[in-house]
Amino acid sequence: MQELFRRLPGVDQLLDEPFIQALMTALPRSLVLGAVRQTLDDLRDDIKKQAGDAGPPDLSRPAVLARIEKKAHELAQPSFRRVVNATGVIIHTNLGRSPLAEAALQAIETAGRNYSNLEFDLSEGMRGSRYSHVEGLLCDLTGAEAGLVVNNNAAAVLLVLETLSKGKEAIVSRGELVEIGGSFRIPEVMASSGAIMVEVGATNKTHLRDYEEAITDQTAVLLKVHQSNFHIIGFTEQVPVADLVELGRSKSLPVIEDLGSGSLVDFSAYGLIKEPTVQDTIADGVALATFSGDKLLGGPQAGIILGQKGYIDRIKTNPINRAMRIDKFTLASLEATLRLYLDEEKAIEQVPILRMITMSYRELRKKATALKRKLTPVAEGLAEVDMADGWSKIGGGALPVQELKTRLVRLLPFKITVNDLEAWLRLRPVPILGRIEHDRLVFDVRTMLKGDSDFLIQALTELAAKEIE
Numbered sequence: 001m002q003e004l005f006r007r008l009p010g011v012d013q014l015l016d017e018p019f020i021q022a023l024m025t026a027l028p029r030s031l032v033l034g035a036v037r038q039t040l041d042d043l044r045d046d047i048k049k050q051a052g053d054a055g056p057p058d059l060s061r062p063a064v065l066a067r068i069e070k071k072a073h074e075l076a077q078p079s080f081r082r083v084v085n086a087t088g089v090i091i092h093t094n095l096g097r098s099p100l101a102e103a104a105l106q107a108i109e110t111a112g113r114n115y116s117n118l119e120f121d122l123s124e125g126m127r128g129s130r131y132s133h134v135e136g137l138l139c140d141l142t143g144a145e146a147g148l149v150v151n152n153n154a155a156a157v158l159l160v161l162e163t164l165s166k167g168k169e170a171i172v173s174r175g176e177l178v179e180i181g182g183s184f185r186i187p188e189v190m191a192s193s194g195a196i197m198v199e200v201g202a203t204n205k206t207h208l209r210d211y212e213e214a215i216t217d218q219t220a221v222l223l224k225v226h227q228s229n230f231h232i233i234g235f236t237e238q239v240p241v242a243d244l245v246e247l248g249r250s251k252s253l254p255v256i257e258d259l260g261s262g263s264l265v266d267f268s269a270y271g272l273i274k275e276p277t278v279q280d281t282i283a284d285g286v287a288l289a290t291f292s293g294d295k296l297l298g299g300p301q302a303g304i305i306l307g308q309k310g311y312i313d314r315i316k317t318n319p320i321n322r323a324m325r326i327d328k329f330t331l332a333s334l335e336a337t338l339r340l341y342l343d344e345e346k347a348i349e350q351v352p353i354l355r356m357i358t359m360s361y362r363e364l365r366k367k368a369t370a371l372k373r374k375l376t377p378v379a380e381g382l383a384e385v386d387m388a389d390g391w392s393k394i395g396g397g398a399l400p401v402q403e404l405k406t407r408l409v410r411l412l413p414f415k416i417t418v419n420d421l422e423a424w425l426r427l428r429p430v431p432i433l434g435r436i437e438h439d440r441l442v443f444d445v446r447t448m449l450k451g452d453s454d455f456l457i458q459a460l461t462e463l464a465a466k467e468i469e
């Protein structure tokens, strides 16, 4: 082992190599230096490990230089990258939720390249409010009196509770104490806001009288939370928001609803399960409703708060609001996305997640057939390519029990395991993420965007060439 350590080249010696010098003209010097150091560390680790079964690492000059080059190219890649989502989960929180509509992307570019009237009232020639750009639009689309937008829905819920029930009681059903995405839990958000949580009812059933009996002179709000990514079946009962509003009115208490996904489109018109829309909730008379910008709305990450003007005004002047404010890119892309909703047909056609949700089986079959045709010659000798029916999911906690019939393209690898194939595609410069099902890697064409299939073809072409070596 000592002999191997002695044979390791030094950093300075490597930096003098013409090959490394050349690499430093192509890539930043500091990055190449980092690659040299990390490669030497890796080699030292390999030498220590070889006591096991790994065998000694190749310390020849070309092998070491090749390792440094590979490491340098790895370090040169941005950490945050596009990926191909072939998982069939449309609003995939780990993969960035909603891809944006073309109009939203253009609005971001314009906002980024230029100055803007972000906080400038052009008609008065004086300081204006950033919220004014979308408030009117949100009210027109939903029937709300007023609204504002913060960083995300978690912030929206926190801000609403902090403003309305800090140090006071907020009543919530035990069936609605949900956890979303591992970091947002209703009881914890309530605790952070300073609201005192009063749980009522049972996990599966909560009645109106449960809320009524819990009301005291310390009660500030009645809270309703969308169950999002879980669903209770069997003997269940939750109080409809309209009944809660009526109870609230008789006791002069505001009802606030965390809608989670918050859709502006009634999906039952497209053959899916009925999910109350934001408009329905506002019409039911809630004081405030909150929802995400990047779930069923298909816009940027944002938390939208809509409702009665008196409450919205209190939220707007809460100093915490300043810490949760949205930036100009969110504002630009949110306004552009909302404008598409002025014509629902346009929204369905142009907001990517709406297009994916409403895509017909016929269209999916056509997309899958085209992909299979392109993959078959490329995958020759590598994997069997076929198609099967399957199910896509909406994701993001929206319509959790809704399954969408889809068409899958499947790869059954011959020489490597399906796990190795999955890893190979996942570790590409543009990673390709599918699902493993019955020893096959499956790609759901529903969530594959324009140009995605080219990355898959390129990856399989390279893998086939490597296999032949």
Ligand SMILES: *Cc1c(COP(=O)(O)O)cnc(C)c1O
Residues within 6 Å of the ligand: 152, 153, 154, 155, 157, 180, 184, 225, 226, 227, 228, 229, 258, 259, 260, 261, 291, 292, 293, 302, 303, 396, 397
């Ligand atoms: C998703 C969700 C949230 C969190 O929204 P973010 O925009 O991710 O912060 C809060 N409440 C419910 C019910 C949700 O479904």
